[in-house]
Amino acid sequence: MRHLVITFSLLFILTLSAIAADAPVGQWTARWISHPECASGKFGVYYFKKKIIFDQLPEKLKVHVSADNRYRLYVNGSFVGFGPATGDLDHWYFETYDIAQFLKSGENVIAAIVWIMGKQSGAAQLSHRTGFILQCDDDSSLNSSDQWMTCADPAFSPIPVVVGEDVRGGFLAPACIEIDGRKHAWDWKSPDTDESWMQAADIGAARMHDETTGTRWGLMKRPIPMLDMRKERVQKIIRSSGLSQNLPEFKEKVNFTIPPFRKVQLLLDNSVLTVGFPELIVSGGEGSAIKISYAEALFEKGQRDEFGNLIGEGQIKGNRNITAEKEFVGYHDRYIADGGDNRLFRPLWWRTFRYVLLEIETQEQPLTIEDFYNIFTAYPFKQNAIFRADDEALRQIWDVSWRTARLCAWETYMDCPYYEQLQYIGDTRIQALISLYVSGDDRLMRNAIRQFHDSITPEGLTRSAHPCQQASIIPPFSLFWIGMVHDYWMHRTDDAFIKQFIPAIKKILNWHEQYIDSRTGMFCKVPHWNFVDWTGEWRWDVEKQTGGMPDGWDTGNFSILTLQYVYIANLAVELFEAFGERKAADHFSKIARELGESTYEYCRDSEKQFIADTPRKTSFSQHANVMAVLAGIIPESEQGKFIERVSYDTSLIQCSIYYRFYLNRALIKAGRGDLYLKLLSPWTDMLELGLTTFAEKTEPSRSDCHGWSASPNYDFLSIVCGIQPASPGFKTVKIEPHPGNVNFIEGAVPHPDGIISAKYRRKEKSIAFSIELPEGVTGSFVWQGEKRAISEGLNEFEF
Numbered sequence: 001m002r003h004l005v006i007t008f009s010l011l012f013i014l015t016l017s018a019i020a021a022d023a024p025v026g027q028w029t030a031r032w033i034s035h036p037e038c039a040s041g042k043f044g045v046y047y048f049k050k051k052i053i054f055d056q057l058p059e060k061l062k063v064h065v066s067a068d069n070r071y072r073l074y075v076n077g078s079f080v081g082f083g084p085a086t087g088d089l090d091h092w093y094f095e096t097y098d099i100a101q102f103l104k105s106g107e108n109v110i111a112a113i114v115w116i117m118g119k120q121s122g123a124a125q126l127s128h129r130t131g132f133i134l135q136c137d138d139d140s141s142l143n144s145s146d147q148w149m150t151c152a153d154p155a156f157s158p159i160p161v162v163v164g165e166d167v168r169g170g171f172l173a174p175a176c177i178e179i180d181g182r183k184h185a186w187d188w189k190s191p192d193t194d195e196s197w198m199q200a201a202d203i204g205a206a207r208m209h210d211e212t213t214g215t216r217w218g219l220m221k222r223p224i225p226m227l228d229m230r231k232e233r234v235q236k237i238i239r240s241s242g243l244s245q246n247l248p249e250f251k252e253k254v255n256f257t258i259p260p261f262r263k264v265q266l267l268l269d270n271s272v273l274t275v276g277f278p279e280l281i282v283s284g285g286e287g288s289a290i291k292i293s294y295a296e297a298l299f300e301k302g303q304r305d306e307f308g309n310l311i312g313e314g315q316i317k318g319n320r321n322i323t324a325e326k327e328f329v330g331y332h333d334r335y336i337a338d339g340g341d342n343r344l345f346r347p348l349w350w351r352t353f354r355y356v357l358l359e360i361e362t363q364e365q366p367l368t369i370e371d372f373y374n375i376f377t378a379y380p381f382k383q384n385a386i387f388r389a390d391d392e393a394l395r396q397i398w399d400v401s402w403r404t405a406r407l408c409a410w411e412t413y414m415d416c417p418y419y420e421q422l423q424y425i426g427d428t429r430i431q432a433l434i435s436l437y438v439s440g441d442d443r444l445m446r447n448a449i450r451q452f453h454d455s456i457t458p459e460g461l462t463r464s465a466h467p468c469q470q471a472s473i474i475p476p477f478s479l480f481w482i483g484m485v486h487d488y489w490m491h492r493t494d495d496a497f498i499k500q501f502i503p504a505i506k507k508i509l510n511w512h513e514q515y516i517d518s519r520t521g522m523f524c525k526v527p528h529w530n531f532v533d534w535t536g537e538w539r540w541d542v543e544k545q546t547g548g549m550p551d552g553w554d555t556g557n558f559s560i561l562t563l564q565y566v567y568i569a570n571l572a573v574e575l576f577e578a579f580g581e582r583k584a585a586d587h588f589s590k591i592a593r594e595l596g597e598s599t600y601e602y603c604r605d606s607e608k609q610f611i612a613d614t615p616r617k618t619s620f621s622q623h624a625n626v627m628a629v630l631a632g633i634i635p636e637s638e639q640g641k642f643i644e645r646v647s648y649d650t651s652l653i654q655c656s657i658y659y660r661f662y663l664n665r666a667l668i669k670a671g672r673g674d675l676y677l678k679l680l681s682p683w684t685d686m687l688e689l690g691l692t693t694f695a696e697k698t699e700p701s702r703s704d705c706h707g708w709s710a711s712p713n714y715d716f717l718s719i720v721c722g723i724q725p726a727s728p729g730f731k732t733v734k735i736e737p738h739p740g741n742v743n744f745i746e747g748a749v750p751h752p753d754g755i756i757s758a759k760y761r762r763k764e765k766s767i768a769f770s771i772e773l774p775e776g777v778t779g780s781f782v783w784q785g786e787k788r789a790i791s792e793g794l795n796e797f798e799f
Contacts, residue, residue, distance in 0.1 A: 028206035030135035030143035049111035066094035075102035092217040120158040120175035155184035169702030181338035228380035239267035272692035285367025286339030294353035295330030296704035320690035379409035386748035408707035416703040425477035440750025460511040493729035521598025524556035551619035563627035621653035639670035673738035721747030733779035
């Protein structure tokens with residue numbers, strides 16, 4: 001079969017960066033291409049490549065690349081990048097690369113591996129069909145077309161993850177992978193082709209997301225940076241069988257040989273939870289099978305009932321550092337060696353693990369393990385904030401929270417990296433504030449706000465998670481998206497960005513308004529899943545396929561949903577007033593006031609002096625009373641003592657780790673930030689259990705790493721150090737620290753104009769504060785009710 005060879009003799013003046021989101025993109029003439037024989041929507045792995053010749057090397061050569069589902073791009077065998085960033089079909093991202101550094105004089109090969117997971121894809125992966133596109137603005141002859149070559153790889157097959165066997169808990173991430181090295185096209189990145197290669201099929205023209213004609217994918221520039229990728233090594237072997245030789249430490253380069261007809265097991269402990277692409281390099285050992293399993297933690301051994309369900313301690317992980325008498329449960333990839341040298345096996349998708357179980361069975365030939373390591377991969381957040389304290393527990397909570405936040409940020413925020421990998425609004429609001437305070441990078445937050453806006457359904461609500469295949473709607477999460485927009489407005493100056501969401505905010509509030517019960521003035525039964533929190537009392541109901549909802553969810557008139565609306569409507573009113581929406585501000589201010597008054601009238605219990613979950617007053621939760629403070633229905637003069645009672649009364653249904661974010665906001669509103677450091681037991685308990693990231697909820701917990709549990713990163717800076725915006729855009733600042741009994745605390749927060757720092761030191765007879773603000777920033781400092789003005793530069797106080 002004839003190869004298309006194109007000669008270039010021009011110098012191209014293009015973008016130098018790996019991704020140039022702000023660079024102009026020309027009119028796309030590239031075509032979407034696919035393998036001629038691939039079945040639409042079914043699992044498959046395909047290669048696309050093109051040979052090019054350069055008589056004179058260009059200084060820069062920029063290409064734009066995308067695929068469905070995913071791609072990895074190579075030039076002359078060197079890895080360039082992978083993508084596309086997660087989006088939906090109408091907002092399908094492309095990456096931009098300068099590939100000049102990978103070129104050589106003479107013949108070059110641009111090649112890509114493209115895969116589609118089909119029914120085995122994760123819930124976050126939307127898809128149309130297998131496709132690949134590459135656009136070069138400066139020479140259309142390089143563009144993808146039916147002149148590119150393509151090949152299918154039969155070596156890959158999906159391994160479905162079975163809940164109850166491979167994992168213990170709901171699982172929505174992609175399937176795992178088997179790669180049979182005997183069938184794999186190891187030289188696919190080379191210039192050579194054989195009879196398995198054919199000309200690619202042209203499947204349609206490129207379409208930008210704002211165009212109406214073309215293929216299903218609405219292309220957009222990738223709005224976020226490329227991911228942080230770096231090699232890291234698994235720390236130690238904790239169990240082994242089947243080998244008599246002394247094994248090398250895995251924290252250094254590994255090299256050992258397994259004899260023929262041998263079964264070997266190695267249990268590795270990375271010491272901390274991590275994410276990324278584990279890479280295994282082997283030589284020889286034709287037909288050897290290597291199974292690599294991944295787990296966040298080991299499980300206490302448990303028994304099963306007659307239906308196979310775990311009972312007793314089988315769902316308990318216990319101390320994560322203790323491995324004796326525990327069992328390994330985790331999903332796995334499987335590789336089969338072909339006997340070649342230095343064969344690199346890598347899963348198509350990234351893995352989450354602390355523990356790794358290697359199970360190897362050799363055949364007639366010995367197998368040499370040349371190396372095993374992980375390519376850590378996550379959003380490139382940098383820790384630009386500072387938190388220091390002379391309290392070891394606080395330092396540990398800070399560090400573990402940040403690890404949690406990093407592992408739950410990829411191309412979107414994620415609830416958890418092991419089980420679901422979905423960007424839920426409830427989690428994301430918390431994670432976005434952490435991003436702003438610890439890194440100062442707002443790009444992933446902006447992307448999330450846009451994506452949730454893109455998910456709004458015709459009835460007027462966001463989806464609970466997006467991008468997502470499932471059409472789940474949680475009305476409270478639509479409300480909390482409004483809270484996210486308000487959060488961004490308070491921390492960044494970008495009126496055009498905020499203003500585009502005002503119509504959607506009105507639509508969400510209006511949708512809720514139709515469910516106000518004319519008899520009680522509260523919300524009646526509201527459609528969809530009105531999730532509030534995961535508490536012991538609001539467990540998942542297998543029969544009803546629902547959970548996380550308090551008393552009254554099925555009959556209506558439950559206070560929490562009503563008060564969440566009041567809380568968010570008041571934030572929306574601030575946005576309406578700021579953007580000249582006076583009529584909307586007046587309307588929703590009135591609605592919020594009336595809903596709040598009705599809830600107080602019908603749900604306040606005069607004997608308990610708490611807000612009940614419903615007018616029946618048979619159930620009481622911290623959640624309802626936290627929202628009563630945030631909604632402003634508790635008189636301001638009573639809020640301080642009220643929230644203290646709410647925080648310590650164990651007869652109330654308790655807030656989980658997630659909803660403690662709102663409890664902490666209520667502490668601040670009530671002027672009781674001094675209670676915060678006394679309420680950290682869920683996090684100190686997790687440290688005592690050896691967790692290296694914070695879990696979804698207190699033990700037993702499905703997920704050992706959950707984005708919402710990283711909230712101390714935000715709280716330590718905003719509550720303990722007391723650094724908060726006092727006006728929109730963070731143009732002015734309010735600093736009101738709550739250091740408790742800690743003798744020394746230092747915090748610093750990245751601000752659009754520089755760094756805000758606050759230091760606190762307890763002396764023998766006084767307390768000294770040192771506050772430093774960026775140029776042009778002013779504000780106030782508050783200590784035990786005394787307020788003082790602060791200005792740019794250094795401000796020092798001693799009380």
